[in-house]
Amino acid sequence: MSSRFSVSTLALALAVVAFAGCDREERHSRSKPLGETVPAGESPDTILPGGSQPPAPDPRAKLYDNNAPAIAEGQFLYTRMNCVGCHAHGGGGMGPPLMDDEWRYGGRIDQIAATIAEGRPNGMPAWRGKLTDDQIWKLAAYVRTLSGQPSKDSVSSRSESMSATTPQTLTPREPVHNSDTAER
């Protein structure tokens, strides 16, 4: 009785894992490990003099974008590292909003990671050396959820706060404009 139950439970669990796996983050369990690095000063899309090609995206970007565990840990860090004190739950305050469609320093995950690591001149602190590179990438992955960028199956359906912001599963995906029309 109990073994039959276990077997059926196992089968069910396997089925769930198999189906859920269809649309989950990519896992690179057999690939070579990548060095723990955050791009230094990766800037928003900008003029490339002489018609040169934009630099290739950082390979770590793919590992963290749409990665549910990374986003969940990033969400925890977002509160504990006091990001929430300046950026609120995406609406901004001391710092700019993170749920809208404007990115002063670029809205790609590697650009956000660079902003967190290096800081920015109008008051964004530099976290390199205070957080590990892995933590910085996880934070960047979470920040992108505030404007609905990741796929909906990688985000949480409930908010950590009393805030009445919509759950991340319902956050509309904003376009990403590398622009700054805020009055600074």
Place this chain on the structure above:
Amino acid sequence: MRRVNTALLNVIAVVACVGLQACNKNQPGSSSEPVPSGQLPNGPHALPDRAASPPDDGNWVMPGKDYGSTRFSGLNQITPANVGKLVPQFTFSTATTHGYEAPPLVVNGTMYLITPYPNDLYALDLTKPGAPQKWVFKPKPAAASQGVACCGTVNRGAVYDAGKIIFNTLDGQTIAVDANSGQQVWRTQLGNIQKGETLTMAPLVANGKVLVGNSGGEMGVRGWLAALDEGSGKLVWKAYHTGPDKDVLIGSRFKPFYPTDRGKDLGVKTWPPEIWKLGGGPMWGWISYDPASQAIYYGTGNPGPWNADQRPGDNKWTTGVFARDVSSGEALWFYQTTPHDIYDHDDINESILATIPWGNGRRPVLLRPGRNGFFYVMDRRTGQVLSATPYGYVNGYRGVDLKTGRIAVNPDKEPKPGRVSRDICPAAPGLKDWNPSAFSPVTGLVYIPHNNLCMDMAVQPANYIAGTPFVGADVKMYGGPGGYRGAVTAWDPIARKAVWEVHEDLPTWSPALATAGGLVFYGTLDGWFKALDARTGKLLWQFKTGSGIIGQPISYRGPDGRQYIAVVAGVGGWAGGIVENKLDPRDPTGALGFTNAVKDLPGKTTAGGMLYVFALQR
């Protein structure tokens, strides 16, 4: 009969709005008809202090107008009868679009403007047509300071004394500039942005000392007030607002009125171990000075973090009033308005120096419209509270016991971990925030520009990391009972009631100006600059400026002998940050919860930074 009807309607409105919880009527740009609620005082009334408030010489040399912080102009050319003919004379763009809270200063034919970050100081020549620029002084503060300014990169004003203009920069410097040449005289670094300290207040110069306090109550700073030598900029004394008595400059002259403020090192003992070092209690508001007793009076800011669960105890010497000797900084008395503050109710609001009839004589008092919603009348020699009366809707407290001086918190509203406290009134910015009142000796009334906001608050553990916010709370604000978010209340400090109030749709974040002509001036968050009849509250004149007004209006006598009214329009600060910084209205907790209360503001005004100067049409 009409009074009864109005009262009845108000009751119905209050009940209806409490029921609906968020009752923000959107009447575009309009204020209500004044609601009369009392009689003008007809006996002896409150008067400004003679020594602190000398007769008007036509200049405006400090934000409070005088040491008594009356914000009263003795000029009387502009009256209720002719104010309708008030027209713009000239304008000036400050080249900034941050929230503009400072007043223009006027000294013998020159106007001085101190901008928000980057804190540029302009001198305009009032003797020439169009008031051309004489010079500009650019202190170039660190851009990073913008990231540790909790509630806008504002500056609340410069001050003129003895040939110098003295002001603070956001990145923690106090600077003296020669008023004629625009050349720097001295510059002193006082605040450290790496610890989250900024300087946003206007200095006060008294008895050869430049008094400056720090901002950063949301960043885990340790609050202080410093005195610099006016000639050299060198530090004379510095009094902390937490910690051991020697740091607080508490010694043998310290004689608080209430027993709860007596004892050794209460700035340490009323905190969990070591927490006083991160305890807040900054000083970013207003100081008054009594030249007769050579005492200064000011209040201290909120304790940190907002999550009060992390700091059991009275948290001295935060959220209270200090009297100090100006020369030595020694504390004379202290009264803690809100021990163990749980709602972010800083006590940095203005302390108006006045005398009130008392027995056969007059008693020297402080008039203090508090952030916690109570109007305090205090004996300024002793620190005794003579009365404490709500001047608007308050449910976060039950009242002030005049025997013990202690305020009673409403336990139903106290934020505790694991629950959301709802409908706390007033909200974190208080019934009134920094924007000062005006006090008219003509009517004996205090004109209080204020909010009518309530909030939901949830606390969670705050994590101290130097240079980042130390708050530990999610807040969501909304309009209070009555369906309006701001008001101007004409308060009789002796009868302890309102004579009239005018309701504003949006929170009122602008200071007030009262004039001998019988007018009260203030601005609205959507850019209307208004003149009310000081006796009745009737709206007599209004002008739509280019941006929301949070600046301090002033009045001066021009080189041509005419009376002028000046104000800078430039929305921002805590209330207007949603416009200035393009915050996203979809997150109700944005701007520490203010976003939710002003979601409609981006549709009603845009950022700016323009001086407007008015006079009667010739």
